[in-house]
Amino acid sequence: MSGPSTYEPKTGFTKWLDARLPIVRLGYDSMIDFPTPKNLNYWWTFGGILALCLVIQIVTGIVLAMHYVANTSMAFASVQHIMRDVDFGWLVRYIHANGAGMFFLAVYIHMFRGLYYGSYKAPREVLWILGVVIYLLMMATAFMGYVLPWGQMSFHGSSVITNLIGALPIVGPAVKTYLLGGAAVGDPTLNRFFSLHYLLPFVIAGVVILHIWALHVVGNGNPTGVSVQDIKKDTVPFHPYYTVKDGFAIILFLTMFAVFVFFFPEAMGKTDNSIEANPLQTPAHIVPEWYLLPFYAILKSVTFDIGPIPAKLLGVLAMFGSILILFALPWLDTSKVRSMRYRPLARQLFVLFVLACVGLGFCGANEPDAFVFKTGKDRLQVEYSDANGRAQTKFFDQFSEANAYKESLPTAAGASLQVAESGFKWKWLSQILAAYYFIYFLVLMPLLGVIEKPKPRPASIADSVHKRSGSGRSSSAPVAAPQHAE
Ligand code: HEM
Incomplete structure (x- = not known):
């Protein structure tokens, strides 16, 4: 898609470097001269936004790691130290914590864009699969990061999720033990989660490079779903056209991000996580x-x-x-x-x-x-155990009837009378x-x-495709109206 390189080194140094390590050529071909379809809409700006999110998370994460202590007796206090004592520690932490939510918001938009415009279809299957790998890595990273502040939700949330992994057949219990570093969430767990939480973003960065490499082989899709037919007519160089468009979208995104960081920094978080982890006290809702x-x-x-x-x-x-x-x-x-x-x-x-x-x-x-939502009026229910010890429930509309039934049961049935709400759960x-x-x-x-x-393809697109297949430059058969995937 990118075609032959158009980069021409101008200075003595760039000529010397280009003959030895054509890194400037790589940057020029992929970010300046890269032929990009003319008709990309704003949904195509989220790839760039995501790249920025990853950089923000890595930079703020490295600064946080300079002050954080991955030990169950000090983790919570070290986060409080970052928030109160470290210069601008609050800002770095709020950017990192809210940045995770913004990163996911952007990735969901990016993925739904892909679904809507069929970006996963040939020839972009590998590009899509690499995206799903990134998404899985993002989920693992976010899950482990959430454990680090060692609040109530960190502790109990990680216990619930690791228990689920333990439920998998054959490998489950072993994987769970390796993950936890023991039988339950504790110091070894916190240590390995910190280590992996630091490592995984760099793995993500590596897969992002592959993702963008794959993108540059097949080229961008576009909102019509019809592939670029004529590189000269249908594309423009990435710079300045899309650097400016992406830049504008990034400014809007960062503005929204800043509103969260400066005005609603805890809006995406859970108050329970501001309480230090206590294994003996489980929060009401995990x-x-x-x-x-x-x-x-x-x-x-x-x-x-x-x-x-x-x-x-x-x-x-x-x-x-x-x-x-x-x-x-x-x-x-x-x-x-x-x-x-x-x-x-x-x-x-x-x-x-x-x-x-x-x-x-x-x-x-x-x-x-x-x-x-609730439906109808609440009924009354009598719960009891039958002669075989099986739990039974009987419903009534009248209190007198329900109470009489309960009183008629033997004491051994352990009958209880309750209000049974009815509605859609x-x-x-x-x-x-x-x-x-x-x-x-x-x-x-x-x-x-x-x-x-x-629907048939608009004439403007159909003409371009037919001209191309008629010109003998394409080996594909002339296309019928609905065949958009060429
Ligand atoms: C850190 C995360 C990610 C980064 C930095 C990233 C980056 C990019 C960039 C820069 C582009 C080109 C511009 C654009 O189309 O927006 C792109 C395209 C694409 N991405 Fe991602 N991406 C990420 C995650 C994902 C995920 C999770 C998926 C899907 C599961 C995905 C699927 C795609 C597809 C299919 C395209 C091609 C779209 C087209 O041109 O039609 N990406 N990505």
Whole structure:
């Protein structure tokens, strides 16, 4: 895509260096002269924003690590020391903590952009897969980072998640022990999480280099989904056109970031994490940070066993499956048309998919048995054990009837009378949304490509493609209107 290099070293030094290590040429070809489609919209600015987020996290993280102590007796105090005693320590910490949320916000926009415009389709499969690897690494890094301040949520959250890993068959218990460095979350855990939290961002940086390398081989996609036909006519050099556009988007993004850092620095955090970890006192609600909530909801949505597989294991498999499924996306989508601009039905199902992901986020933040909304009037329930010791429940509308029934039961039944609220529970909503999540990828995507009728390509694009195939420069057969993927 990038074509032959147009870099010409001008000074004696750059000529000398270019003959030995053409690093300036590499930078020039990939960031100055790189031919970029003319029609990229603002959704394409998030790649640059993400690169900036990664740099911000690494720089602020290194400064924090200079003052942080990875020891359970001092970690919490060392964070307080950073916030109160270290010059601008509060600023560095708030940038790092809020930066994690902003990083995920940007990555979700970047991924949804990819889904909408079919950026994962050929020839960008490897580019997409490298993106999913980055996303997995980001989740692992964020999870481990959250443990470091050693607050209540750090401790109890990490206990919950590592227990889940322990639920995996065969390898689970061993992986859990290696991760924790013992039987429970403690000093060895904090030490290894700190070590990995420091290491992983550099691994991410390495994979980002591969990601951008892959991008520069196949070139950017664009909102029409039709590949660039004529490099001269359809593209402009990256600099100054996209450096200015990306720069403008970065300024807007940083402004929003600054509003959080300076005015609502704790908005994304949990107050429980301002209390030092106490293994003997479990917080009322253990919930992860907002960006992991949809997956947490999928995990909790499985409340039933299937045959010999217990609900807990099924939940863990569903949660990991919901992320790993992204690797298969380029092959699950059978449509020949990349961009949903020309796929009206796919677009509607995509909107539902985005709503399902947001809805799952809300489900993850709420107790599974709490009500999304209540219906009808509350009933009364008598709970007791039958002669075989099995738990039984009987419902009543009248107090007198319920009480009479309870009194009629033998003392050994241990009967109790309670108000039974009726309504729609969060766990049911999460089950519906989780089902849609999987159906979207496993059923709708493969099916749509076969049954949908895409809109024809606008004449301006069709002409350009036909001219190209007619000119003999392309080996592909002349294209029918809906074949957008050329
Ligand atoms: C640290 C994280 C990441 C960085 C720094 C990054 C960087 C970039 C950059 C600079 C671009 C080109 C500009 C643009 O299209 O916005 C790009 C494109 C792309 N990225 Fe990422 N990315 C990251 C994460 C991801 C993730 C998590 C995915 C998907 C799972 C992904 C998938 C893609 C795809 C498919 C493209 C090509 C889009 C197209 O041109 O149609 N990236 N990325």
